[in-house]
Ligand SMILES: [Zn+2]
């Protein structure tokens with residue numbers, strides 16, 4: 658299994674801290690996610706790359722999460738232009754770090770129509786894709802249906818890909834999905850989820866999973882992550898989720914509250930769930 662957490666900076670400490678919390682993969686921000694300007698620290702980057710080798714972490718399982726400022730569906734032209742420019746920068750940084758995947762939210766269309774938002778996002782994705790290093794792939798993350806967000810189901814995510822006509826991959830976030838009504842706590846809910854993925858993006862294009870419990874009940878659209886087993890998905894819910902083999906092998910990235918210590922506990926919780934299901938959960 659591949660498991661890890663969203664790790665705080667400094668970047669060069671992330672590979673070692675990942676192993677210390679019992680993980681073998683991770684997610685990072687490549688720069689401060691709440692400011693537009695990117696500051697470059699070359700020695701830190703080089704150290705990060707050598708630490709990846711020292712701790713034997715597979716770059717193909719690692720995610721870079723794009724800045725929260727980016728809104729690829731924004732109706733405001735200035736925000737849209739700056740978003741595309743920043744995402745292009747992030748693709749370049751990922752390349753310089755030796756990483757392969759940049760995870761981004763489809764964005765918010767605000768008061769525009771859904772169709773308009775999907776097209777706007779797709780156009781931005783195409784521009785970013787065409788102007789980025791070819792060894793870095795964009796990954797669209799399913800989001801919670803709040804604040805004009807687009808991309809809260811797989812049909813919308815596939816439409817963006819269809820319009821953009823580029824090679825896009827996808828991340829499932831268990832909290833966002835739960836917010837949008839995907840009930841992964843029942844067998845029927847999981848069958849529906851898997852069938853929907855197969856009928857839209859295709860299982861092979863679902864590359865990553867953000868593993869979060871939810872502070873609010875099914876369909877709440879609140880986007881409030883909770884520690885594994887302490888929310889409305891719960892241990893029983895995750896037991897059901899992981900009984901579907903489609904979700905046993907893709908990298909699982911925690912975005913749960915807390916720091917390294919809490920993440921270590923959550924990773925242990927997930928390993929116990931795998932053990933209970935009789936799945937080999939060694940690294
Ligand atoms: Zn995200």
Ligand SMILES: [Zn+2]
Pocket residue numbers: 798830867912
């Ligand atoms: Zn997420």
